[in-house]
Amino acid sequence: MAPRNPFQGHARKLVLAFDVGTTYSGVSYCILDPGEIPEIHGVTRYPAQEYIEGDNKIPSILYYDQEYTVRAIGAEALQEHIIEQAQDENWIKVVWWKLHLRPKHLLSSHIRDDDIPPLPEGLSAVQVLSDFMKYLFNCAQNFIVESHASGASMWKSLENQIEFVLTHPNGWEGPQQQQIRQAAELAGLVPSGEKGKLQLHLLTEGEASLHFCMMTTLDSGTKYEDYQSVAVIDAGGGTIDVSTYCVASSPGSVLSVKEISPAAINLQGSIFVTLRAQQFLQNKLANSPYGAPEVVEQMANIFDKTTKLRFRNAGDPQYIKFGTIRDKDPENDIRAGQLKIPGDEVAKFFEPSIEAIVEVFDEQQKAACMPIGHAFLVGGYAANDFLFTRLKLHPKFSHVTLCRPPNRPNKAVADGAISYNIDHLVTTRVAKLTYGIHCTWMFDSSQSDHVSRKDTLFRELDGSWRLPNAFSSILKKGTQVSEQQEFRHSFFQLRESATDCASICTTLVVYRGMLHAPCWKDIEPSAFMPNCRILADTSAAAAALLPKKSPEGKTYYHIDFDVILLFGLTELKAQISWLENVCTSLF
Numbered sequence: 001m002a003p004r005n006p007f008q009g010h011a012r013k014l015v016l017a018f019d020v021g022t023t024y025s026g027v028s029y030c031i032l033d034p035g036e037i038p039e040i041h042g043v044t045r046y047p048a049q050e051y052i053e054g055d056n057k058i059p060s061i062l063y064y065d066q067e068y069t070v071r072a073i074g075a076e077a078l079q080e081h082i083i084e085q086a087q088d089e090n091w092i093k094v095v096w097w098k099l100h101l102r103p104k105h106l107l108s109s110h111i112r113d114d115d116i117p118p119l120p121e122g123l124s125a126v127q128v129l130s131d132f133m134k135y136l137f138n139c140a141q142n143f144i145v146e147s148h149a150s151g152a153s154m155w156k157s158l159e160n161q162i163e164f165v166l167t168h169p170n171g172w173e174g175p176q177q178q179q180i181r182q183a184a185e186l187a188g189l190v191p192s193g194e195k196g197k198l199q200l201h202l203l204t205e206g207e208a209s210l211h212f213c214m215m216t217t218l219d220s221g222t223k224y225e226d227y228q229s230v231a232v233i234d235a236g237g238g239t240i241d242v243s244t245y246c247v248a249s250s251p252g253s254v255l256s257v258k259e260i261s262p263a264a265i266n267l268q269g270s271i272f273v274t275l276r277a278q279q280f281l282q283n284k285l286a287n288s289p290y291g292a293p294e295v296v297e298q299m300a301n302i303f304d305k306t307t308k309l310r311f312r313n314a315g316d317p318q319y320i321k322f323g324t325i326r327d328k329d330p331e332n333d334i335r336a337g338q339l340k341i342p343g344d345e346v347a348k349f350f351e352p353s354i355e356a357i358v359e360v361f362d363e364q365q366k367a368a369c370m371p372i373g374h375a376f377l378v379g380g381y382a383a384n385d386f387l388f389t390r391l392k393l394h395p396k397f398s399h400v401t402l403c404r405p406p407n408r409p410n411k412a413v414a415d416g417a418i419s420y421n422i423d424h425l426v427t428t429r430v431a432k433l434t435y436g437i438h439c440t441w442m443f444d445s446s447q448s449d450h451v452s453r454k455d456t457l458f459r460e461l462d463g464s465w466r467l468p469n470a471f472s473s474i475l476k477k478g479t480q481v482s483e484q485q486e487f488r489h490s491f492f493q494l495r496e497s498a499t500d501c502a503s504i505c506t507t508l509v510v511y512r513g514m515l516h517a518p519c520w521k522d523i524e525p526s527a528f529m530p531n532c533r534i535l536a537d538t539s540a541a542a543a544a545l546l547p548k549k550s551p552e553g554k555t556y557y558h559i560d561f562d563v564i565l566l567f568g569l570t571e572l573k574a575q576i577s578w579l580e581n582v583c584t585s586l587f
Contacts, residue, residue, distance in 0.1 A: 013161040017417035022238030024057040028414035048075040100125035130186035165417040170241040171265030206243030212416030235381035238269040258428035261367040268356035270381040276349040314347035378412035434511040436473040440466040461494040461556035501542035536576035
C-alpha cells in the first residue's frame, strides 16, 4: 500500500478503536496532527498485564459485587488475591457476556442455553459493555499519558477531540448497533444526540480485518493485480467472520476495495473448541475420582490456556497438567497429575469449527462474482497451527492462497479499525439481507397469487380493493451499494382526517428467507423481522392537504412519502421524505 498522505484536517484529534472480543479485547489509537503522516499505535500496557500472555489484549472478564459494582476487570481479574477476595465476598464473575448481545437468529444447534454463562438478573449486557468500555478508555488514557512526551498536556488538548471506532461481528445489525451506541453513551465516551453520533463510528470486524491485512501484507512487499479477490477470515473467541472483497489498484498504488459477497458470520469461535473438550472430559471422567464438576472445569480451563494453543498434529497425544505427581487414575489415562488425550480426539474438538469456516467460505465463493484467489486468516484463533494447516489442506481451499499476516493476527481488528478511519479503503458494500416495508397490494384478478388470497380482500378509503400481508422490497440481498447511493420506494397513506396525516410512522422490515423477491408475508411469516421504526413529522404537509372523495362519496386524505435507505456506509440509515423534502429517522 502506498505511504499514507499527511492528515488534511485543520485541528489535532485522537482516534480510539475498541476491539471488544468474547474472550480478549484491545485498543489501538492514532493521533492525527495537521500536515503529519498518521501512525497507528496499540495500547500495550494494562494493569496487572504481566499476569497474562501477550501485551496488547486483556481478558474480557469482569467481577461485580452483590450490588453490581465493578470490582475487577481484565488482567486484574486473574490475580490470585482478586480471585480469593471474589470467593470470600461472593462476587459475580462475568465472562463471554458479549454473546448475550448477539441477534437471536444466530442461535445454532451446537449452542445450548447453558453453554453461555448467564448474566445475573438485573445486569444487562449493555451495562456490562458500558463498564468494560469505560475501563478500556481509562487504560488508553493512562497509556497515552505515560507513553508520550508531555503526555498529560497532550491528553488535555485532545480529550474534547476524540473519535471512536467500535467494532462488532459481521452479523450484528441495527438493534445490536443501537445497543453498542447506548453502552458508549452510558460509559461517557460520547454524548447522546447528533454530536455523539458524529464522534462514534461502528464497523464490522470483517472490514476492520480487511484494512489490517491490506496495511500489513502489502507493506511487506506483496503485490496484487487489479481486481484481485480477497477473503478475510476473522477467527475469534466467539465468532467466525468471513468477508470477501475485490481489490483494485490505480496508478500510484492507490487501493480501491469493493465488497463482492454479503459478509457472513458463524458462532464457531475458539470457545466452542473448549466447550467440546469440557463435554468430552465430563463423559470420560464420569466414573473417575477426578470427575467432579469443579475438577473438570479446572481441566477445561487448563486445556483452553495451554493444550488448545499448542495443538498441531492429530497424531501426537496431548496432555492436561492439572494436579501433582500423586494424582493418578490409570484407567482414565491420568498419571502424575496429568491427563492424556489421544491427538485424534483433540482434533475432533476443532473439526466443527473448521467445517463451519469451510462452509461459510464456500458460500462466499458461490456468491462472489469472481473466483477467490487469496484468503487471510486473522484473529486470536488464527494463531492455532492445527486450524491453519487443516484449512490449507482442505479441498475447498485448494485453489486459494491462504496466509496469516506477518504481524500478530489478534491485533487485526483494533489496528484495522484505525486504518478504516484514516485510509477508508472500502467504497462499495453488499447488502446482507433484503429490507422493505409491509404494505398492501391493489387487487389484480389476473394474478394467481392475488386470486388465491381473495378471501382477505378489504375496501380502502378511496374505494379500491386491496390485499393485506404484502411486502415491498426496497433493497435486496446481494445488491452492491456505493457509499452515496440511495435506495428509495414510494408509498402512501390514506386517512379519514388531515390531522391523522400529521405524522408518519412505519417499520423497516428485514427479510431472512431464501426468496429473491419476497412479496407476501404469509408465505414465510417467521422470515420477516422488524429492524427499526422510522418516524416523520408531516404536520406542515398535512395542513396543506385537500380532501378527496371516494366513489361512494366518503371523504379521505392522501399523503405520499418515500422511504429511503442509505447502506453504503458501515451502518444502515433509514429516512422518510415527503413534499417538503425533510426527513428524519429513529432507530
